[in-house]
Amino acid sequence: MSDVKYSKEHEWITLEGDEATIGITKHATEMLGDIVFAELPEKGSSVEKDGTAGVVESTKAASDVYTPVSGEVTDINQTIVDDPSKINEDPEGSAWFFKLKLKDKSELDSLMNKEEYDKFAKESAT
Amino acid sequence: MKVKKTSLNSLHQKYGAKLVEFAGYEMPIQYKDGIIQEHKFTRSNSGIFDVSHMGQLFISGSDNLTNDLERIFPANLKNLNLNQSKYSFLMNEDGGIYDDLIITKTKNGYLIILNAACKYNDYEIIKSKLKDKYETKLDETLSLVAIQGPEAKVILCKIIPGCDDLKFMNGNNFIFEDSNIYITRSGYTGEDGFEISIKNEKAENFVEKLIEKGSKMIGLGARDTLRLEAGLCLYGNDLDTKTSPIEANLKWAISKNRIDSEYPGSDILKKQIENGVKKLRVGIQPETRVIARGDTKIFNDKNQEIGKITSGTFGPSVERSIAMGYVENNYSSQDTKVFLEVRGKKVAANVCNLPFYKKNYIKGEINV
Numbered sequence: 247m248s249d250v251k252y253s254k255e256h257e258w259i260t261l262e263g264d265e266a267t268i269g270i271t272k273h274a275t276e277m278l279g280d281i282v283f284a285e286l287p288e289k290g291s292s293v294e295k296d297g298t299a300g301v302v303e304s305t306k307a308a309s310d311v312y313t314p315v316s317g318e319v320t321d322i323n324q325t326i327v328d329d330p331s332k333i334n335e336d337p338e339g340s341a342w343f344f345k346l347k348l349k350d351k352s353e354l355d356s357l358m359n360k361e362e363y364d365k366f367a368k369e370s371a372t
Numbered sequence: 373m374k375v376k377k378t379s380l381n382s383l384h385q386k387y388g389a390k391l392v393e394f395a396g397y398e399m400p401i402q403y404k405d406g407i408i409q410e411h412k413f414t415r416s417n418s419g420i421f422d423v424s425h426m427g428q429l430f431i432s433g434s435d436n437l438t439n440d441l442e443r444i445f446p447a448n449l450k451n452l453n454l455n456q457s458k459y460s461f462l463m464n465e466d467g468g469i470y471d472d473l474i475i476t477k478t479k480n481g482y483l484i485i486l487n488a489a490c491k492y493n494d495y496e497i498i499k500s501k502l503k504d505k506y507e508t509k510l511d512e513t514l515s516l517v518a519i520q521g522p523e524a525k526v527i528l529c530k531i532i533p534g535c536d537d538l539k540f541m542n543g544n545n546f547i548f549e550d551s552n553i554y555i556t557r558s559g560y561t562g563e564d565g566f567e568i569s570i571k572n573e574k575a576e577n578f579v580e581k582l583i584e585k586g587s588k589m590i591g592l593g594a595r596d597t598l599r600l601e602a603g604l605c606l607y608g609n610d611l612d613t614k615t616s617p618i619e620a621n622l623k624w625a626i627s628k629n630r631i632d633s634e635y636p637g638s639d640i641l642k643k644q645i646e647n648g649v650k651k652l653r654v655g656i657q658p659e660t661r662v663i664a665r666g667d668t669k670i671f672n673d674k675n676q677e678i679g680k681i682t683s684g685t686f687g688p689s690v691e692r693s694i695a696m697g698y699v700e701n702n703y704s705s706q707d708t709k710v711f712l713e714v715r716g717k718k719v720a721a722n723v724c725n726l727p728f729y730k731k732n733y734i735k736g737e738i739n740v
Binding site for chain 1: 408665685
């Protein structure tokens with residue numbers, strides 16, 4: 247498994263071959279609070295970099311989930327749709343959102359590494 | 373305008389509150405446990421709520437005051453016993469609601485509890501309607517603390533012995549650390565509970581004592597999920613100046629013997645009671661987990677718009693999406709199928725009775 251990359255919309259992404267796994271960061275879940283609803287893209291659908299690819303709702307508000315890269319959705323994590331509280335429990339592990347077949351690997355280049363993201367998250371929180 | 377702080381502000385920070393501005397005050401939306409845990413703790417044990425941002429309006433006077441207040445509010449105040457409370461409304465001439473409030477008869481007159489966002493406006497309206505005949509004071513030297521939940525009476529009695537003698541919607545004076553406090557048995561969660569009016573300088577110590585006895589502070593986030601599960605209205609969302617108490621399905625709060633008397637909006641209310649209303653507040657249950665927030669449009673099965681959601685959330689105790697809103701009267705009966713437009717998609721939902729959550733009181737061996 248490759249390194250984890252992060253987007254400014256608080257998504258994380260890992261790569262295995264040309265299949266990417268995407269989820270939302272722990273920092274995002276802490277800002278959202280208790281997540282009670284998750285909607286994911288349809289399997290087989292195409293998503294565009296920075297486009298909407300789902301929704302999460304906490305007891306407080308709804309937030310769009312964006313995809314940091316373009317591609318075709320190969321799998322979705324039904325577990326988090328059935329029990330959205332799992333997203334708060336393990337956002338950067340078992341509570342991944344969807345997997346996709348990457349269209350253009352170079353789209354990863356503009357994303358942040360962990361250190362950059364932590365700094366970004368810290369700054370955007372204040 | 374500068375954001376105000378309640379007397380419990382440093383306590384909120386001590387217990388890790390996420391503070392937000394609400395109605396001009398810096399208030400806790402949640403603490404460290406988060407909204408769902410806070411909600412559940414209130415239902416299983418008890419929760420402490422800082423509601424000091426709400427208005428405590430004291431009006432002094434005797435029989436004349438009662439008569440004059442009956443020209444403002446649709447409540448039967450003549451029948452109110454000393455220390456008894458009644459839920460009522462301040463209305464405009466069209467029967468629209470300026471505020472929903474609790475009126476309690478006190479030794480010197482009346483205490484009226486007002487919503488935070490409405491209190492200054494209410495004060496001006498009430499004062500002018502009473503033509504400055506009575507001493508009218510919006511007392512900001514007092515805090516208001518609620519403790520709600522099945523353990524509320526046990527915990528509060530450890531600090532204020534005898535408080536559980538109070539009946540629902542009744543109050544009395546008690547002493548806390550040589551200082552007078554006024555306690556009513558009431559609340560906004562669907563649980564048994566109390567609201568305590570206490571001097572600002574005593575409030576922090578009082579709340580710390582409740583925490584020592586096992587209660588926890590609960591934020592506005594859980595207060596909202598608790599009240600919505602209990603089917604209770606939030607002013608500004610579910611009630612406003614364009615909605616009457618009859619449309620809001622709160623006819624029970626209009627005293628029967630007051631229907632023919634005069635107060636702002638009384639003509640409209642009487643007509644609505646006799647002839648029915650065009651729209652009615654109902655409970656709405658989406659068939660999936662999707663949450664329908666305020667302003668979500670409601671459609672019938674022919675894709676015609678028939679109403680609007682006014683409050684919606686996830687109910688942590690009922691473990692599903694819940695909402696309330698207004699629909700055209702002929703769609704207001706239970707189990708009517710409706711559709712909610714959420715993010716461009718239609719979600720099936722059913723009209724249902726309120727509340728979503730009803731307490732099964734278990735008192736000793738009697739299971740009511």
